[in-house]
Amino acid sequence: MATEFDFIHWLRRQIDSTSRVIIGPGDDCAVISRPSGLQLLTTDMLMDGTDFRVNEVNPELIGRKAMAVNLSDIAAMAGRPTSALISVALPKGESTITLAEGLFRGMKAIADEFDCPIIGGDTNTWTGPLVINVAMTGEPTGSGPVLRSGAKPGDWLFVTGPLGNSLARGSHFTFTPRIREAIAFHHLINLHAMIDISDGLASEALHIARESGCGVELLMNQIPPADGATPAGALSDGEDFELLFAVSEIDAERVIQAKMAYHIGFCTNRDSILIDDSGRRHPLNATGWQHSFL
């Protein structure tokens, strides 16, 4: 189980689908059926040393990120958040109270921005490093949840913003979850598939390809680099939390005319590739491209 992805596949084999579970593990959110309609559910755990360094950053930014990554999962399905539950394991010490209050203020500010009430949680102290978990519910908008699995060969791929260098820029703390954009797009065009970019564009594009049973073709010179990002970074750095989505060619024209997002590639019925600035084609893998082929 080297990666989260392997575990998700293992999980899928273990879990009996029941009639209430519409979408189980493996998409941005799970989807369950309730008498009133569908509900989105997602959870993310952030750990000191992996997702942030508690000694190097304001607790409010850590709290903000813990909430925002869940909001981004809801956005990736074009959903609207409805409630959040927070759990924390706080390191014992003199600054425990200050830390807890800062975390909560950061969580609450971004949750408020998207009308998502924090309804409960579980607070613990321990001798280990800071761990924060947020679980979030949401409701679909428009015609329902947008999955990873609906892309078709011939679709055009777009991203909602520049990519790369998020750790150096600090944007993995300060990014705005694309809730509003996703809901607007979902009303204006037919989103075939969508995902949020947490592990890097190449990796997320391959998730859409795998779930949709198609290939993707990424155009290196059209991927918009964020400030200070290299082209390779724009392709494979993580934690941008922009959205990647696939639409028909007709809808693609509307997206381009309205300057709603950046066109960065296509869905195909071939193996997934990257086309570099010189027009050369390279097999695409989750960390970018296979350097041995260059």
Place this chain on the structure above:
Amino acid sequence: MATEFDFIHWLRRQIDSTSRVIIGPGDDCAVISRPSGLQLLTTDMLMDGTDFRVNEVNPELIGRKAMAVNLSDIAAMAGRPTSALISVALPKGESTITLAEGLFRGMKAIADEFDCPIIGGDTNTWTGPLVINVAMTGEPTGSGPVLRSGAKPGDWLFVTGPLGNSLARGSHFTFTPRIREAIAFHHLINLHAMIDISDGLASEALHIARESGCGVELLMNQIPPADGATPAGALSDGEDFELLFAVSEIDAERVIQAKMAYHIGFCTNRDSILIDDSGRRHPLNATGWQHSFL
């Protein structure tokens, strides 16, 4: 913020109640309003060294406990579980896969027992100790969620099983969440207030007293000790995960006649006390009684 309780009070002051949030932080579950009715939500985080020792116990038991404590929160509101989301921070190492699979098997077995589908999660590895978070949704049964706040002076207090010594007995891993009992009681009698006993009977009785605006009177010689538990342990050891509930005197007769639960005290309109085996009265506090008064 010495205790979880203090943080809950601080949280309550921060959180704006919205019309969708029926019960926010401070009860066993949060309750939100949806078009189809009320939904219960709860979350619990378990950490190595606090809630279990990863080197001393089978991973399946750890996973079982992580799921069961959430089921117990749903039980405390007489709810029925509907879905679970799991998050783990797994220590990196040779046994990571074995650990993850064992945890999952333990979680799935007890979730299956209560028809609760595991619908998604977040899997991480890190250099820190094992942390597991479960977030769970549920639906109310019968006349709706049973809160902590509905007890009245004159009510009788009951517990669903013997208490104390759960760490030595290992029952904090193997307990059966009282989902079935709670739903049955909720149909048979009018449960004024209910809570699950995670922090010890004395502490939980005081929660009911505080939330209900009454006092409690616990009868030391009627508290059923579990195997190997001292009377003090039955009163204040934690992690029994039995239910404590308050009913009217008329319903109390039915509970006693049907041998549904153990009568252990009353609700009053006075300060909370413990009555010892000799009939002496002692002020009750969360860790048992105030020894200085003995």
